[in-house]
Amino acid sequence: MECDLKALRMSPAFRSLLLPICQRPTSSVQLHNKLSLSSRSLLLSVKLKPLSCAALEAFDLNPISDLALSNVPNSETQLHEVRVNNGSSTNEEMVGSNVKTRPRVFNSKKRLIRYSGMLRTCVLQGSLNEGKAIHGQVIKNGIDPDLHLWVSLVNVYAKCGDCGYARKVLDEMPEQDVVSWTTLIQGFVVNGFGVDAVKLFCEMKKDGTRANEFALATGLKACSLCFDLGFGKQLHAEAVKLGFFSDVFVGSALVGLYAKCGEMELADTVLFCMPEQNVVSWNALLNGYAQEGDGKQVLKLFCRMTESEMRLSKFTLSTVLKGCANSENLRGGQFLHSLAIKSGCKIDEFLGCSLVDMYSKCGMAIDAVKVFRRIKNPDVVAWSAIITCLDQQGQCQEVAELFREMISTGISPNQFSLSSIISAATDLKDLHFGESVHAFAWKYGCESDISVSNALITMYMKIGRVLDGAQVFEAMTDRDLISWNSLLSGMHNHEICDLGPRIFRQMLVEGFKPNMYSFISVLRSCSSLLDVGLGKQVHAHIVKTSLDDNDFVGTALIDMYAKIRFLEDAVIAFNKLSNRDLFIWTVIITGYAQTDQAEKAVACFSQMQQEGVKPNEFALAGCLSACSRIAMLENGRQLHSMAIKSGHLGDLFVSSALVDMYAKCGCIGDAEDIFGGLDSCDTVSWNIMICGYSQYGRGEKAIEAFSTMLNEGTIPDEVTFIGILSACSHLGLVEEGKKHFDSLSKVFRITPTIEHYACMVDILVRAGKFNEAESFIETMKLTLYPIIWETVLGACKMYGNVEFGETAAKKLFELKPEMDSTYILLSNIFAVKGRWDDVSKVRKLMSSQGVKKKPGCSWVEVDGQVNTFVSQDGSHPRIRDIHLKLEELGEKLNSVGYIPETEDVLHNITEREKNEHLQYHSERLALAFSLISTNPPKTIRIFKNLRICGDCHEVMKLISDVTNREIVVRDIKRFHHFKSGTCSCNDFW
Ligand SMILES: [Zn+2]
């Protein structure tokens, strides 16, 4: 992965991605051809996934035009017949300038009719080359076409896809009439050039040719092709004026136009004003409603249509099925299916596709497969329909199998089946399979298809092959918003997230208007970048595009702000959200938990429940972690009972969080109980327990748990070893510690971190092995890490090792001069030895460096409320009672022979003042408050931001004895459990 990413940084190809991308012009002819080729695929289910955009386009392009054309009793043929009957073929002008020199040949009428007939066959077979050959023959033989042959020539070019040449032939005609114009316009319509067809229609009128009913119908079809409702309405007026309104072709074309443009009321009116409705107009109207997703209306109209004894055609059935599919009306669809069987309608691949689509959209994949299996010779459209259906139902394995089956039957995949199979490969997360599908797309020439490329980009991004995805993007000649969004979607990994905003900018530069998906992706990049500046820019953009009230975008915004730890901004966006789901509540709760705002996290949690959102395991665990962070045991216990009630206790995620919460709150027994009840333990839960034991001074338990963990086959990770090494250090087990430290890298192949080295140093120095520690530090090249010297300095204070202590302190003054504890510990070491000169030197150094002692801060939870105390602070509302209690306790302690250890106080003041100073250490204020506000036998739990000082430790021990209360103090390093005058740390911390 890393290599890939490096390659990615270097890749010139990738860099060019960020340069303005020249859009190669794609000929519109190509595009239109592609679309008209795919118009059958309108029966494919339209996926609401981005990769199906081509399918949507094809769907939007009036699908009825094809059906209508194939259903109308061939209007051209009729036209020609009219022309032949009129028999006006005596014009004897020459074909063109090149044949002007040829001798005049008088043609028999029969010969001309034969040529026209041959040309008609060419049209039916769609063979342009044969048509051209016949045209050549006509010229070569010096035949002077009559009007009918002229029209046949225009027709062959127009219908076989060469509209430009058809136009040339028309221009060469000695005299154009409405039939030849109409033939040409029809050619443009058939080839999908609606705008050009409309232009031609206007040209015809300018030319003085009056439109007849066929010309008008063709003009209307052109309008519906390019959604030109305005011009269509003009034609409507003209039809009324010319008295063609009652013509069935004009009427059908009008219904088609209005239905296509979504003017359903107008379409409705026209249909029922027609003196006689035909199947084409009915189908046009049905199709309009089906596209609007108005399944009810489709069925209603269908019933009305069947009442009128109209013959039931498969086109009608397929249109009504589409209506059922779009409105997910399964019962309607099933009714039509049975109607089709009853009426003896053959379920061929055409009707089969519609049925597959209907069952697929109604979520009945099994029925869809059944219908598909009954289709005798499924074509690529039918295959695509079933493959898309199964892909949408998430049955990716089945999709892969069907795809193989399709290929083995010799059918080449099209862009729709390929897009679906790529999407299945994406869900399977199978890179190898995805790559082979990519090769298929390339083999079948579909790689350049925009929907296939988009699907490929998404696939590579989801599988994590960002470079491959970017390469597909670059190779595209034509990109749409989906292409950009697919590319953006992969840009949130930490190594490449900086590309996200750059791609976003480039996208704007190229004139694309970002949508919700673009914003969601770029916000993810911003949160990976932890760049709030960029995030706010994107936020401003979202407001500009009025997407700020979109819930999905809002959720992404909140997530981004929460991840960057800008909780206030997250909450502002959160309050704007209209629809707060569980996910977003969890984001906020976890956000509070991670920024140590546990009270707000808990408040948020209960508000969520009040608003009727049921918590899931993630919300619960998030809230529990908030409780463990600031040790809100009461709230934690409430969450525990909630987890029992909601049945989430069996969830490893929740139970691990509970174990963690109890362990962090110093209730090692409760943690043990829950841990013991777990069905299965993973590394995380074992780690919580091992580290919990270790911090709690139960080293033996930690070592025991570690060996059980290994026996059960759970693989330890780096955290496990921190727990086990600190346990060894605490127990003074030097050899065992060394053994574990060795196995870390040798057995478990874990690279030791600086924390592991610090643990090892701790093991050595705590055992008083300073020489060994010194050489360990040297050989392991650890001299530049402050944590190592902090560890050494702490032990030196304990052992009174002045020499090594000075070395450690000097190192720390260099590495971390701002750290207050170094000065305090060093001066303590000197004070113990009575070296007061050195004590005052250290003190001067400290003040000259501008270092101030970090104020001690302790907190206790009483009745679910957290009470915080800062050293020497008098702001608590019950401070008078607290002081009175401290005085009372002081007297009690004096009576049992307590002498304050004032060496920890680093102030140039008298012994009495020092004594008073000690009395107001934050943990003592917290203790006094707990004693006056709680009753025995409740354990008092105090949490402190620094290490507990030696004097307070002594006082806690004595008080636990004289008051007969258990006191737990969690300081920055570990737990001290004071009971009957002793501490669980054995005075070793
Ligand atoms: Zn203290």
Ligand SMILES: [Zn+2]
């Ligand atoms: Zn202790």
